[in-house]
Amino acid sequence: MDSREDLTARARIRDAALRHFGEHGFDRATIRGIAATAEVSSGLVRHHFGSKEALRDACDAHLARMVSEINDRVRADPAPGEVNYVSVSLAAVGPYRDYIRRALVEGRAEPLFDKVVELSADWMAEADKKRSDRPVVTRQARATVSTAMALAVTMLHEHVSRGLGVDVFSPDGEDLLARVLLDLHSHPMLSPDEAAAMRARLPGKPRKRR
Amino acid sequence: MDSREDLTARARIRDAALRHFGEHGFDRATIRGIAATAEVSSGLVRHHFGSKEALRDACDAHLARMVSEINDRVRADPAPGEVNYVSVSLAAVGPYRDYIRRALVEGRAEPLFDKVVELSADWMAEADKKRSDRPVVTRQARATVSTAMALAVTMLHEHVSRGLGVDVFSPDGEDLLARVLLDLHSHPMLSPDEAAAMRARLPGKPRKRR
DNA sequence: CAGCGTACTACACATGCGTGTAGTCAGCTG
DNA sequence: CAGCTGACTACACGCATGTGTAGTACGCTG
Numbered sequence A, B: 001m002d003s004r005e006d007l008t009a010r011a012r013i014r015d016a017a018l019r020h021f022g023e024h025g026f027d028r029a030t031i032r033g034i035a036a037t038a039e040v041s042s043g044l045v046r047h048h049f050g051s052k053e054a055l056r057d058a059c060d061a062h063l064a065r066m067v068s069e070i071n072d073r074v075r076a077d078p079a080p081g082e083v084n085y086v087s088v089s090l091a092a093v094g095p096y097r098d099y100i101r102r103a104l105v106e107g108r109a110e111p112l113f114d115k116v117v118e119l120s121a122d123w124m125a126e127a128d129k130k131r132s133d134r135p136v137v138t139r140q141a142r143a144t145v146s147t148a149m150a151l152a153v154t155m156l157h158e159h160v161s162r163g164l165g166v167d168v169f170s171p172d173g174e175d176l177l178a179r180v181l182l183d184l185h186s187h188p189m190l191s192p193d194e195a196a197a198m199r200a201r202l203p204g205k206p207r208k209r210r
Numbered sequence C: 001c002a003g004c005g006t007a008c009t010a011c012a013c014a015t016g017c018g019t020g021t022a023g024t025c026a027g028c029t030g
Numbered sequence D: 001c002a003g004c005t006g007a008c009t010a011c012a013c014g015c016a017t018g019t020g021t022a023g024t025a026c027g028c029t030g
Helices: A009-028 A031-038 A042-049 A052-076 A085-092 A094-105 A110-129 A139-155 A157-164 A171-186 A192-200 B009-028 B031-038 B042-049 B052-076 B085-092 B094-105 B110-129 B139-155 B157-164 B171-186 B192-200
Strands: none
Touching (some): A009 A031, A009 A042, A009 A052, A009 A094, A009 B009, A031 A042, A042 A052, A052 A094, A052 A110, A094 A110, A094 B094, A110 B157, A139 A157, A157 A171, A171 B139, A171 B192, B009 B052, B042 B052, B094 B110, B094 B139, B139 B157, B157 B171
């Protein structure tokens, strides 16, 4: 098998950029380095993408397409018991993990985040059916925060790995993480009364559903 | 009041660096820019800190000191009903927020993260007393993941703000966020049986407490 | 074959940046 | 006063990097 994997030069450049941006960050990554990885001249990078920023935009766009595909796949398959399907799906993207992490933290990759929120909201809609009390905040709001939390482990994987004593991206780490998440997600930190009491102590007027 | 705030040049440089690193990131921030903000020559930056990386190390160290102080203060004051004291404390640091965010995501600022985990573990020890079943994973592990989750909103604040429709760092945003967190933390995503079922379906041998 | 557009390369340019050097000035010590 | 040390500045060097330009090879179309 050819090391260039039969991809067009343009695609090879994009993939190399994804890797370099992910590994070193946008600033430290160099067009020359990307070109070398893609086995093309640095001029060709400019020829195809125009500028470094445009190259990153192309990477973002490519990522958005891939996330759409994953999204459709997950949506097609009910995948019932998957708590942290979010992390799983993202981890599955493998080499793109670092890129995604940076993109998310820098506030880019909106479609990615929003798609995952959608998914989360769907799942939450199911869960809400079994719920006795009426939520005081939108499902959208809950899904958003919940998504951010689900992504936290990936975002802070160095620290989480250190705290757990295992690399969270290793099989052992994933296993332990799953057990921790199961525990956290099945044991509320607050009882309903505690929550109500604290909500009552919140400053400002009681907020209506938005 | 003097705009230079009566700080020594060294301190002004450090503070300026904190701001610049936070706003633009380590790479995009320039020693010259930092020097300008601190109203000193770029040479003095080198004189005091030796190199750009050493300057960042000094920032990290300064941050660690501040976090220690916050840590002690929080520990001294029982601060009973504070769910998201983590975010609160960090948000309180204000101008350092962006710096902290980057440091955490880049895997630096270990003392910061670990201190917060400690705090979280303390809180969790209290909560565990009211718990009927015996956790299958360490408190340390739960505290770690829980801390990462608590930090998620700050890490991904752009996306969370977009999802909530309010800037999470504005008063309105903080209020809404508190309500969302109260809801999420008082309603488990999984029932104990569901969790048990899913745990049973996990691959690998059942893991002992570590 | 002529003409032409596209993929692609080699190379030069300009610039911003971290760093290194030399030197000034104030304050302290003997 | 002489001598020294440390805070501080001005300035130049070298280098990496994004970008711009000129040119080549190849395939298509008439």
